[in-house]
Amino acid sequence: MINLTDSALNAVRNAISAADKPVDGLRIMVEAGGCAGFKYNLGLVDQIDPDDTVIERDGVRVFIDMQSHEHLAGTTIDFVVALEGSGFTFENPNAKASCGCGKSFA
Numbered sequence: 001m002i003n004l005t006d007s008a009l010n011a012v013r014n015a016i017s018a019a020d021k022p023v024d025g026l027r028i029m030v031e032a033g034g035c036a037g038f039k040y041n042l043g044l045v046d047q048i049d050p051d052d053t054v055i056e057r058d059g060v061r062v063f064i065d066m067q068s069h070e071h072l073a074g075t076t077i078d079f080v081v082a083l084e085g086s087g088f089t090f091e092n093p094n095a096k097a098s099c100g101c102g103k104s105f106a
Helices: 006-018 066-072
Strands: 025-033 037-045 053-057 060-064 076-080 087-091
Touching: 006 025, 006 060, 006 076, 025 066, 037 087, 060 066
Parallel strands: 025 060
Antiparallel strands: 025 037, 053 060, 076 087
């Protein structure tokens, strides 16, 4: 299971309401790359892939593809506003290491 904090849910809701076209939800993917081996990729999407896992909380739908699901199981996603910058953070129990930016893990 993947958990989104209230702050993350509000950030997704705001992004959806500001989108130029209809949005079905947020896609979260893990891709090869980044300085630690894997990187998180988030984006709004207008349709679901039939193989996606769908998580819905308080009206916000999150889509996760089959390959990414094993890397994200148990992850808590937050949205943090800080002087250094605002953005999503990932507390991922599957990560053995992560880079300083928090967007890449091994």
